[in-house]
Amino acid sequence: MAERTRGGSGTLGTHVGAVRERPVRQRSTTPGKIVVLLGPPGAGKGTQAAKLASALGIPKVATGDVLRAAVQQGTALGTEAKRFMDRGDLVPDDVILGIMKDALSQPDAARGAILDGVVRTVPQAEGLQKALGELGRDVSAVLVFDVPEEELIRRISGRVVCEKCQTPHKGLEPGDICPKDCGRLVRRADDEPEAVRRRLAVYKAQTAPVIDWYRTHGVRVVPIDAVGTPDEVRDRVLGALER
Numbered sequence: 253m254a255e256r257t258r259g260g261s262g263t264l265g266t267h268v269g270a271v272r273e274r275p276v277r278q279r280s281t282t283p284g285k286i287v288v289l290l291g292p293p294g295a296g297k298g299t300q301a302a303k304l305a306s307a308l309g310i311p312k313v314a315t316g317d318v319l320r321a322a323v324q325q326g327t328a329l330g331t332e333a334k335r336f337m338d339r340g341d342l343v344p345d346d347v348i349l350g351i352m353k354d355a356l357s358q359p360d361a362a363r364g365a366i367l368d369g370v371v372r373t374v375p376q377a378e379g380l381q382k383a384l385g386e387l388g389r390d391v392s393a394v395l396v397f398d399v400p401e402e403e404l405i406r407r408i409s410g411r412v413v414c415e416k417c418q419t420p421h422k423g424l425e426p427g428d429i430c431p432k433d434c435g436r437l438v439r440r441a442d443d444e445p446e447a448v449r450r451r452l453a454v455y456k457a458q459t460a461p462v463i464d465w466y467r468t469h470g471v472r473v474v475p476i477d478a479v480g481t482p483d484e485v486r487d488r489v490l491g492a493l494e495r
């Protein structure tokens with residue numbers, strides 16, 4: 253609707269009066285979808301978060317990103333978070349949730365947001381629910397990315413990084429040479445098949461109760477088959493969200 257007042261060179265469409273009839277966008281009536289992404293390491297959640305955000309025209313809110321931004325901007329909570337980080341401690345959930353709430357109060361999040369890595373445990377799900385409640389909002393859907401364990405192990409243990417510059421490289425093997433700086437490529441200890449199996453076991457133990465928690469609180473939980481090209485998976489998600 254707003255577009256008709258723009259452009260149209262040579263028409264009277266850009267008349268000032270036309271602009272005034274459009275007040276501040278109705279923010280309180282229908283706030284957009286808040287979508288929570290859950291999935292094991294290697295399921296491509298980060299990639300999908302970016303693709304969905306761009307397809308839906310809403311921001312992607314990832315814990316690491318908003319935390320770094322708050323620290324950089326020196327907000328009150330960012331400064332508090334930095335004190336923990338400087339001591340080498342984990343930033344507590346309540347500080348993270350405060351930062352998350354700030355991010356979701358921004359005008360760009362009024363139309364919705366894709367939450368990546370925000371909820372991993374039941375206390376975090378409860379904290380997010382409370383923070384959203386204070387903003388008059390709610391989680392619209394929880395997407396659970398599903399990839400068979402053997403495929404995840406294949407994906408993750410196939411990653412190599414440069415010992416020198418830490419750049420990840422695809423399609424190369426441990427022992428190969430980094431095309432950037434000739435550093436040696438290695439597989440991180442965390443990405444060895446046995447370590448991946450342990451990480452997946454931790455994920456399952458943490459996530460199953462989170463899924464149950466959302467179900468008992470009446471939030472729609474949507475399993476997503478996350479095997480396929482990134483665009484195939486994105487289209488599956490978009491289809492599921494429309495239903």
Ligand SMILES: [Zn+2]
Binds near residue numbers: 416417431432433435
């Ligand atoms: Zn390198």
